[in-house]
Amino acid sequence: MAVMIKKVGVIGSGQMGNGIAHVAALGGLDVVLNDVSADRLKSAMATINGNLSRQVSKKVITEDARKAALDRITSSDTMDGLADCDLVIESAVEKEEIKRKIFHDLCAVLKPEAIIASNTSSISITRLAASTDRPEKFIGIHFMNPVPLMELVELIRGIATDDATFDASKDFVTRLGKQIAVSEDFPAFIVNRILLPMINEAIYTLYEGVGNVEAIDAAMKLGAHHPMGPLELADFIGLDTCLSIMQVLHEGLADSKYRPCPLLVKYVEAGWLGRKTQRGFYDYRGEKPIPTR
Numbered sequence: 001m002a003v004m005i006k007k008v009g010v011i012g013s014g015q016m017g018n019g020i021a022h023v024a025a026l027g028g029l030d031v032v033l034n035d036v037s038a039d040r041l042k043s044a045m046a047t048i049n050g051n052l053s054r055q056v057s058k059k060v061i062t063e064d065a066r067k068a069a070l071d072r073i074t075s076s077d078t079m080d081g082l083a084d085c086d087l088v089i090e091s092a093v094e095k096e097e098i099k100r101k102i103f104h105d106l107c108a109v110l111k112p113e114a115i116i117a118s119n120t121s122s123i124s125i126t127r128l129a130a131s132t133d134r135p136e137k138f139i140g141i142h143f144m145n146p147v148p149l150m151e152l153v154e155l156i157r158g159i160a161t162d163d164a165t166f167d168a169s170k171d172f173v174t175r176l177g178k179q180i181a182v183s184e185d186f187p188a189f190i191v192n193r194i195l196l197p198m199i200n201e202a203i204y205t206l207y208e209g210v211g212n213v214e215a216i217d218a219a220m221k222l223g224a225h226h227p228m229g230p231l232e233l234a235d236f237i238g239l240d241t242c243l244s245i246m247q248v249l250h251e252g253l254a255d256s257k258y259r260p261c262p263l264l265v266k267y268v269e270a271g272w273l274g275r276k277t278q279r280g281f282y283d284y285r286g287e288k289p290i291p292t293r
Ligand SMILES: CC(=O)CC(=O)SCCNC(=O)CCNC(=O)[C@H](O)C(C)(C)COP(=O)(O)OP(=O)(O)OC[C@H]1O[C@@H](n2cnc3c(N)ncnc32)[C@H](O)[C@@H]1OP(=O)(O)O
Pocket: 051, 052, 054, 055, 058, 120, 121, 143, 144, 145, 146, 147, 148, 149, 150, 191, 192, 195, 227, 228, 233, 237, 241
């Protein structure tokens, strides 16, 4: 019998963290959302409320479900608030040293029987697990963006992950109404192993002048029926996250085909990280997005 998860902690209240809190609360779980600042948490709660309200207006959920979900989410800017969670999902920035520090601080307060998961897009689950006091209770639970809409969650076992942890995680994801793809623990897992080289190639296509931003996105939307063009999607994911994933692929698989495009590096160095900073391959500061190249 899988352990029943009733209370979930989410560390990092950015676009993924707030989406995970949203679907977990709608799924009937109690949620504690954690981030480094109270301001961040306040704006994340406003985003969750906005997204839930949108679902009410589209008649995807009822007004009662919106209120109940919001009531199930509390926020905490300290790790202590997570101590009695059954599962804690880390969804802070895609930087290994930051995640390791978070796990160090979390393990000091979290009850010993609790499961720890990472929503990492690419980093080795086995290596992250080894930085905790419970590698057998550590797993990758990788949601897709935007969390309330995307059907898939990847489950990734580290080398030490035990069956009880896998089964409890599988049960948790199923209760949220998501489908599961199980991936072995190799750099960037399944979705990003395939998706990110495509996005990186689109950036090379721009860098080499084969097409401009509009042409590349139109080509893939109209010519391959992708819902978003690859550059629009890169902005949506976050260019810092895209670069981190390419770096993990490049270092982890030691193949030059994963070399991050220098133009992607340049955008990240400029702080043009896509939608979250209002500028990336498009400029989002006006009425409608304007290509920046
Ligand atoms: C990087 C990683 O580690 C892994 C990843 O996640 S990779 C990224 C994976 N995601 C993708 O590839 C997304 C590709 N894009 C898409 O599938 C679509 O563009 C999309 C589903 C995001 C949006 O679809 P769209 O039709 O263009 O946009 P839009 O009309 O604004 O929204 C569609 C619906 O979603 C709803 N919606 C959008 N964002 C939402 C959110 N955050 N929460 C709740 N509802 C939301 C809208 O209300 C709308 O509802 P209706 O269809 O009932 O009208």
